[in-house]
Amino acid sequence: xxxxxxxxxxxxxxxxxxxxxxxxxxxxxxxxxxxxxxxxxxxxxxxxxxxxxxxxxxxxxxxxxxxxxxxxxxxxxxxxxxxxxxxxxxxxxxxxxxxxxxxxxxxxxxxxxx
Amino acid sequence: xxxxxxxxxxxxxxxxxxxxxxxxxxxxxxxxxxxxxxxxxxxxxxxxxxxxxxxxxxxxxxxxxxxxxxxxxxxxxxxxxxxxxxxxxxxxxxxxxxxxxxxxxxxxxxxxxx
Numbered sequence: 001x002x003x004x005x006x007x008x009x010x011x012x013x014x015x016x017x018x019x020x021x022x023x024x025x026x027x028x029x030x031x032x033x034x035x036x037x038x039x040x041x042x043x044x045x046x047x048x049x050x051x052x053x054x055x056x057x058x059x060x061x062x063x064x065x066x067x068x069x070x071x072x073x074x075x076x077x078x079x080x081x082x083x084x085x086x087x088x089x090x091x092x093x094x095x096x097x098x099x100x101x102x103x104x105x106x107x108x109x110x111x112x113x114x
Numbered sequence: 115x116x117x118x119x120x121x122x123x124x125x126x127x128x129x130x131x132x133x134x135x136x137x138x139x140x141x142x143x144x145x146x147x148x149x150x151x152x153x154x155x156x157x158x159x160x161x162x163x164x165x166x167x168x169x170x171x172x173x174x175x176x177x178x179x180x181x182x183x184x185x186x187x188x189x190x191x192x193x194x195x196x197x198x199x200x201x202x203x204x205x206x207x208x209x210x211x212x213x214x215x216x217x218x219x220x221x222x223x224x225x226x227x228x
Contacts, residue, residue, distance in 0.1 A: 004156065009154065032215075034216065034217075036217075036219075042221070043204075043219045043220060043221040043222065044204065044206075044217075044219040045219070046216045046217070049216060090156075090157065092217075094215070101159060101162070101172075101173075102147070102159070102217055103156075103159075104149075104156045104157040105156055106154060106155055106156045107154070107155075107156070
């Protein structure tokens with residue numbers, strides 16, 4: 001079955017630690033890839049997206065993600081996390097061969113300890 | 115940034131009641147969506163619309179119904195609520211089929227059915 005997999009369900013880091021959250025998808029063809037973030041008590045918002053061009057994309061608040069087509073992956077990274085990065089992170093895929101619908105992973109809960 | 119509004123923010127009701135969750139957007143977006151989100155689970159698409167008078171069921175079977183009489187309004191109705199309907203319901207919209215389109219989310223409605 002086609003899916004979006006996020007490998008880490010809960011991550012706890014100290015401030016200034018580096019972050020990498022895994023995301024793999026199984027949709028074929030042309031895909032657009034997204035990371036959404038949901039801060040406590042807030043709505044989901046776009047962190048960054050990839051649809052073409054440079055596979056290394058930069059988003060808000062120092063986040064970046066790398067699209068590796070051969071690995072069907074779109075991992076999220078940040079060199080040095082802050083307490084304010086505590087949130088739920090969702091990887092999403094928008095695939096042309098599935099009617100342009102958005103499919104989400106199960107989310108990763110990140111807790112950053114001051 | 116998001117101009118998409120959901121009401122109520124929280125709702126606690128008894129079994130068998132009819133409820134309508136409201137969703138409105140002021141961005142003139144053609145596509146609107148309803149997702150169901152449970153803790154530790156991916157967002158599941160339950161309904162979507164391509165525009166006025168267009169409604170489609172998503173991947174997750176749902177006993178709810180939707181309507182799209184106006185571009186800005188996409189309400190979701192449960193004719194007879196049950197405890198199994200307890201969940202967070204997220205409304206979203208997007209501009210259409212442009213490359214790299216992103217979803218704009220509302221703040222969600224947390225529904226509890228007793």
